[in-house]
Amino acid sequence: MAVRGELDLEAAEQLEYALRAALGAAAGGVDLELGGVAFCDCSALNVLLGLREQSLRQGKTVALRTTGPAVDRLLALTGTWTLFEAPCPDGDGDGHGGGEGSGAAHRSGGPAETPDGSALRDLRIEVVQLRRAMQTRPVIDLARGILMASFGLGAEEAWRVLVLASQNTNTKLHHLARDLVCAVQGDPPADAVQEQVAAAVAKVRSEVVAPAMDDGIDRVDD
Incomplete structure (x- = not known):
């Protein structure tokens, strides 16, 4: 393959x-x-x-x-x-x-x-980044699952919501994911985060619905 x-x-x-x-x-x-x-x-x-x-x-x-x-x-x-x-x-x-x-x-x-000194330093930095990413991946997956269950989203749609909300709140994605997971445990996120997540959900849903409506119009016209 x-x-x-x-x-x-x-x-x-x-x-x-x-x-x-x-x-x-x-x-x-x-x-x-x-x-x-x-x-x-x-x-x-x-x-x-x-x-x-x-x-x-x-x-x-x-x-x-x-x-x-x-x-x-x-x-x-x-x-x-x-x-x-x-x-x-x-x-x-x-x-x-x-x-x-x-x-x-x-x-x-x-x-x-x-490797020389510069390459070795780059390797060490990359190792740290890899370890951090491996540690944050589970909480991101949990947050995506929460969004899927809460809003009836698909996996790719939930990921898109996380990315949009992260960008709009200027928050690192894994920090946003952690806040969403904590919310399920009884610690609600800040109002700004809730608003941006809701806005992101609405935007992603509109992106999904619009092509479907266009296809329906095309079929009627045909």
Whole structure:
């Protein structure tokens, strides 16, 4: 299965759905080609790790056949390369072959393991950011579920509401999500936050309804 584009939090749900469907249809497992992935963050890594756990329960495999720099960097930073190594047909060595874009440098002592001071500082900053994102992802998912249940929204619509309300209140998305989760536990958010969430819900609903009305008008005209 070949995956291309940018794998971020917004794309994670679609990625998870596609990968789980592929694993379910596979007899022995899924081989992934990620050489065309231009950006990859911890939300995509969480999807891959979850897919691997599911494959183990089913007696199947998940292996990375090709990767690009974005995926190489993330797997090297998190130390998860060995979890996705593809076995060679003869059982000797890893399945990447050490070619370009295979991530071999990260595992075999190549230049990527000896960065200069500036690169090392950037790596440490990125690790901190990844850890923070992995810590905030659960509360964001909870907040999205609350919006879906409260307003009858779909997953993508609830995400859009979170983003809009975050922008309009100048609040970090995970802080807004935390406020919404706390509200369920009896600590209501500030009036400004409630107003912006309501406004975002109305806007997202209008974006959904408008195309549907246009389609109905087109059908009547036809």
